[in-house]
Amino acid sequence: MSPAARSAPRAAGAADWRDVPIAPVVLFFGPEDFIASRAVDGLRKKLRTQNPDLELTTLDAAGYTAGRLGMIASPSLFSEPKLIEVANLASMTDDFLIDALAYLADPAPDVTVALSHSGGTRGKKLLDALKAAGAPRIECLALKKDQDKAAFVGAEFGLAKRRIDAAAVRALVAAVGANLSELAAACQQLISDTTGMVDVDAVDKYYGGRVEATAFKVADAALAGNGPLALSTLRHALATGVDPVPLVAALAMKIRQVARVHSARGSSAQLARDLGMAPWQVDAARRDAGHWTGEALVAAIKALAEADAQVKGAAKDPVYAVERAVTLIATSARR
Template sequence: MPAVKKTAAKSPAKKAAGAAPGISPHDLAPAPVVLLAGSEEALADRALTALLTRMRGLDPSFERTDVAAAGYQKGQLATWTSPSLFDERSLVLVDGVDAASEAFVEDVLEYLRAPADSVVLVLRHRGGNRAKKVLDAARTVRGVAEVSCQPLKRDQDKVDLVVSDVRRARRSIDVEAARALVAALGSDLGELAAAVDQLLTDTEGPLTEDAVHRYHGGRREASGFEVADAAVEGREGQALVLLRHAEATGVPAVVVVAALASRLRQLAKVAGAGRGRPADLARELGMAPWLVEKAQREVRGLSPEGMAEAILAVAAADHAVKGGGAHAEHALERAVRVVAAARR
C-alpha cells in the first residue's frame, strides 16, 4: 500500500492566476489536472512550489495529500479525490506515475473523464513509456496545466534560466555573468538556482561577472572534449587546468580519455585521407565537413612521430583508468601533456 501523507498548508496568501498548458514552472497555477513530465527534479520542484503558493492564496487551509503510484491498490484514487464535507479545496500529488501499476492507470483514466472541481490532481511522471497513456489522457482534460521538466542540455537554455530567475527577483544580471555562473555550476540545475538565490541575497544592484567570480571563481565545469580540444591545439597549460576542473566537478577519467582518443582518431583519419575539399573528404570519411576542415588545420602542426607518441600515451591512460594501473591520474595527465607536446 503506498504511503499517504496529508498536511494542512499554512502560508501568506498570493494572488492566483489561471492555468494553461505548456507553462513556465514559476507560473504554474491551480488546474483540475497538473502534469509535471520529465526527469529534471529542479524544474519539478519549482513548479510545485509555485503551485502551492497559488493554492495557499486561494485557501490557506487547503488539504494536501502526497501519495506514491507504486504499490497502488484499486479504488484508492476515489478516496483521495473525494470531496470533503464542505467542498474545500485539496491537492493530491501522485509521485512516480512512471512506475504506476495497471490498477492505478485504470482508475486515473476513469477519473480523468470527470475530474472533481475542488481537487487539483498533480501527476509526476519522470519519463519512459510506462503509464504514458495517463499523460496522453490527462492532456485532453479541459484546463490541464503541463510543465515540461525535461533536462536543459544546452548552455544557452541554462543562461536564459538564470537571467529569467534574476529578472523575476526584479534585479538584472550581465550576460557574461550568467554564462560564468553556468560554466561553474551548470550541470546541476538545483545547485545553479541555489547559487542565483545566494547571489541575490548577498549582493546589491546588478549581478556582474566580478560578483560571480568572487563567489564561484575557484570552480569551473569542463567536459572531456574541452580538455581534448585544448590538448590537440597545443595549449598544454589550459588543457591541464581544464583537466583539474573536470576532475573536481566529477567528470569520469574514462570520459576524458575517450574524448582524447576520439579527437586523435579524427586527426588520423583526415591525415591518412590526404588533401582534398572538406565536403568531399567528409563523404568519404563519414564526418561533418566542418569537422574535417578543423582537423585539416590541426594536422598541419603534427608530425607522424608526435601523433604516434600521443596515441600510445592515450592508450596507456585508457588502460590505467580502467583499472590496469596504480597511477591512473598521472597516466591521464601525461597523456594530456604528450598530446599537447605533439602539436608543438
C-alpha cells in the same frame, strides 16, 4: 468546480513550468526532478494564495490501492479546496490507472490533482486521456545544452530583478552547470550575497574552485596564446586533484566552438541560431578565433583527439598528455 478551475486553458500542450495554470488535473512530465519539484511547488503556492486553508494530500502511484483517489477527493466536512499530489506515475499500479481514468471523466469540484510522471510510455492510456481532456502538461526536461542553462540562469536573475553579465553566466554554467539544482542554488546564493551587477569576479569568488571552472580557465588562457598562464593554471588544477579528463574536454569544446565560427559570417544572433550556440558563446568564440589560422585549428583538433584517448587510458602518463596538448594549443595561437 471552482471558478479558477473553470477558467483554466483546455487546449492540450505544454505550459510554462514557471507559471503552472490552475486546472482540475495537471500533468508534470519528464525526468528533471528539480524542474518538476519547482513546478509543483509553484502550483501549490498559487492555490494557497487563493485559499490559505488548502488541504494537501500526497499519494504514491507505485503503491496505490483501489479507491484512495476518490476517497481523498470527496468533499470534506468544511469543504476546503484540496490539492492531491501524486508521484511515480511511471510506476503506477493497475488500480491507480483504473481510478485515475474514472476520476478524469468526472473530476471533483474544488480539487486539483497534480500528477508527476518521470517520462516514457508507462501509463500511455492515462497520458492519452489527459491529452484528450486538455489537461495542462508541464514539460520537466533536463537542460543539456549550455545555452539552455544560460537561459535558466538569466531567468533566475530576472525573476529576482537582478542583473548578471554574459561572462559571469558562462563562468557559472561552467562551474556548476552539470546539476540543475546546484545551478539554481548557486544563482540564489549570488543573488542573496551580492549587490549590483554580478560579474565574473563574483562567480569566481564563490565557485572558482570547481573542476569545470578551473578547466575553462585553462582553456581560455591556452586559446588566447597565453602559454605561461595556461600551464600554471593547469599545474595548479592538477595539484589540487582535478582530473585530466574534464580539462581535455573543456579544451576540445572551446576549440570546436572556435572552429565553427572561424569562417562564419553573420550576426551573433543569426550564428547562434544556425550553430545551436548562445550569442555570448558566439561572441567569445569569435574573440578567440582572432588568434587562430585554419591550419592551426586543424592541428589543435588532432592533438586534442589524441590527448582525449591518452587521458582515458591509452597512455601511461595522462598528466603529460594534457600538458603537451595545452602547450601545443598555447603556442599555436597568435598573441
